[in-house]
Amino acid sequence: MEERVLTAKGAATRQRIVDGAALLIREQGVVNVGLDDIRAATATSKSQLFHYFPDGKADLMLAVARREADQVIAEQMPQLGDLTTWRKWQAWRRRVIKMYDEQRDGCALSALVGQLNLGDTTTRQVVGDMLDRWLQYLVDGVEALRASGEIDRSVDPVRAATAILTAVNGGATMLVATDRINYLETALTEAIDDLRRPKR
Amino acid sequence: MEERVLTAKGAATRQRIVDGAALLIREQGVVNVGLDDIRAATATSKSQLFHYFPDGKADLMLAVARREADQVIAEQMPQLGDLTTWRKWQAWRRRVIKMYDEQRDGCALSALVGQLNLGDTTTRQVVGDMLDRWLQYLVDGVEALRASGEIDRSVDPVRAATAILTAVNGGATMLVATDRINYLETALTEAIDDLRRPKR
DNA sequence: CGAAGAATGGACTGATGAGTCCAAAGTAGC
DNA sequence: GCTACTTTGGACTCATCAGTCCATTCTTCG
Numbered sequence: 001m002e003e004r005v006l007t008a009k010g011a012a013t014r015q016r017i018v019d020g021a022a023l024l025i026r027e028q029g030v031v032n033v034g035l036d037d038i039r040a041a042t043a044t045s046k047s048q049l050f051h052y053f054p055d056g057k058a059d060l061m062l063a064v065a066r067r068e069a070d071q072v073i074a075e076q077m078p079q080l081g082d083l084t085t086w087r088k089w090q091a092w093r094r095r096v097i098k099m100y101d102e103q104r105d106g107c108a109l110s111a112l113v114g115q116l117n118l119g120d121t122t123t124r125q126v127v128g129d130m131l132d133r134w135l136q137y138l139v140d141g142v143e144a145l146r147a148s149g150e151i152d153r154s155v156d157p158v159r160a161a162t163a164i165l166t167a168v169n170g171g172a173t174m175l176v177a178t179d180r181i182n183y184l185e186t187a188l189t190e191a192i193d194d195l196r197r198p199k200r
Numbered sequence: 201m202e203e204r205v206l207t208a209k210g211a212a213t214r215q216r217i218v219d220g221a222a223l224l225i226r227e228q229g230v231v232n233v234g235l236d237d238i239r240a241a242t243a244t245s246k247s248q249l250f251h252y253f254p255d256g257k258a259d260l261m262l263a264v265a266r267r268e269a270d271q272v273i274a275e276q277m278p279q280l281g282d283l284t285t286w287r288k289w290q291a292w293r294r295r296v297i298k299m300y301d302e303q304r305d306g307c308a309l310s311a312l313v314g315q316l317n318l319g320d321t322t323t324r325q326v327v328g329d330m331l332d333r334w335l336q337y338l339v340d341g342v343e344a345l346r347a348s349g350e351i352d353r354s355v356d357p358v359r360a361a362t363a364i365l366t367a368v369n370g371g372a373t374m375l376v377a378t379d380r381i382n383y384l385e386t387a388l389t390e391a392i393d394d395l396r397r398p399k400r
Numbered sequence: 401c402g403a404a405g406a407a408t409g410g411a412c413t414g415a416t417g418a419g420t421c422c423a424a425a426g427t428a429g430c
Numbered sequence: 431g432c433t434a435c436t437t438t439g440g441a442c443t444c445a446t447c448a449g450t451c452c453a454t455t456c457t458t459c460g
Binding site for chain 2: 030159171174177179183186191194197198199
């Protein structure tokens with residue numbers, strides 16, 4: 001739980017390990033990355049790995065999970081944080097699609113989600129928190145559109161935001177599974193366009 | 201590639217292995233299931249595993265993948281195959297939500313998708329085919345609604361079906377990742393309800 | 401029956417990979 | 431520059447697990 005006392009050098013090494021591990025895992029998947037691979041890729045020794053992550057691989061994987069979860073949000077900025085007009089929503093949409101299209105090898109989220117051990121509550125927490133933050137940005141965005149009158153009053157911001165978030169995640173999952181981007185593209189576009197369709 | 205000559209007994213054993221492996225994997229994830237576990241759970245011997253799956257674990261995993269892919273479709277029947285009225289769409293929707301809600305431990309699809317090795321083209325093919333079939337049922341359903349005038353002519357069946365399929369997959373992924381069903385419930389409901397909202 | 405081939409049992413091998421350990425090198429503050 | 435602590439190197443252990451091999455028991459069918 002408690003972080004040990006780390007010197008600047010130590011902190012840098014720790015970070016190097018997490019970053020290197022994250023990269024390897026994106027490229028090859030959790031299963032195919034061993035501590036020795038990480039060691040080699042980050043120019044460290046076995047003892048360093050266990051020095052900075054006393055509980056071993058699980059510990060390190062959790063650190064990677066946290067890093068990647070933050071990354072997922074960070075990659076969408078600044079657009080995600082400023083969904084105040086229809087035009088900006090479109091910019092975010094394009095950004096997301098482009099983002100996943102480019103790094104189709106390694107969607108950080110999917111690598112995380114897909115390969116977590118069933119019942120791993122800590123990782124679940126990390127992912128859950130990330131999704132909460134993500135959802136909140138979307139809710140804020142929908143509310144902004146509603147406030148400015150760009151979409152109908154009858155739109156429920158939380159429900160709409162949830163639908164959009166799910167479209168992104170579903171699209172990303174299917175992208176990884178099938179290497180086809182069209183699910184993401186279509187579903188996200190439809191979900192956003194639906195904001196402008198009047199409810200009945 | 202070619203199946204060997206199997207006696208009835210042999211075929212039964214093979215099936216027992218695939219079924220047992222599938223169950224174990226749903227419960228514990230691919231990573232935590234070894235050939236010895238499968239051997240124990242199915243009352244078989246090592247030589248049997250390699251007799252029926254000459255290429256070893258990868259071979260067996262592929263058989264499991266195929267089985268599970270079929271299962272995903274089969275579990276939604278007969279509703280999925282007869283989405284001809286609005287009422288039937290609702291029945292299917294409830295069915296899907298209930299299905300995932302109950303077996304939240306082991307969504308066959310997610311277990312598959314999440315844990316496949318990156319770049320495993322054969323598994324990708326299996327998943328891709330399954331999604332194609334699934335999508336086709338949805339497209340047929342949307343077209344039926346359109347033909348009967350229950351929804352607007354302007355609805356694009358393929359796009360709408362894609363959005364719905366993505367909602368299910370995204371919801372399922374997030375269910376596994378967070379143990380929360382609400383993403384699936386909300387996103388699927390919204391995606392289906394959007395069918396009835398007039399385009400502009 | 402009686403061979404040919406299918407099905408089964410289970411010991412054995414070899415590789416891999418997580419985690420341990422101790423000793424050495426660096427660093428900080430007094 | 432001395433002591434306490436952090437950081438680093440890397441060999442070693444031990445368990446796990448996929449895959450091999452051969453011997454034995456069934457089945458089928460002429």
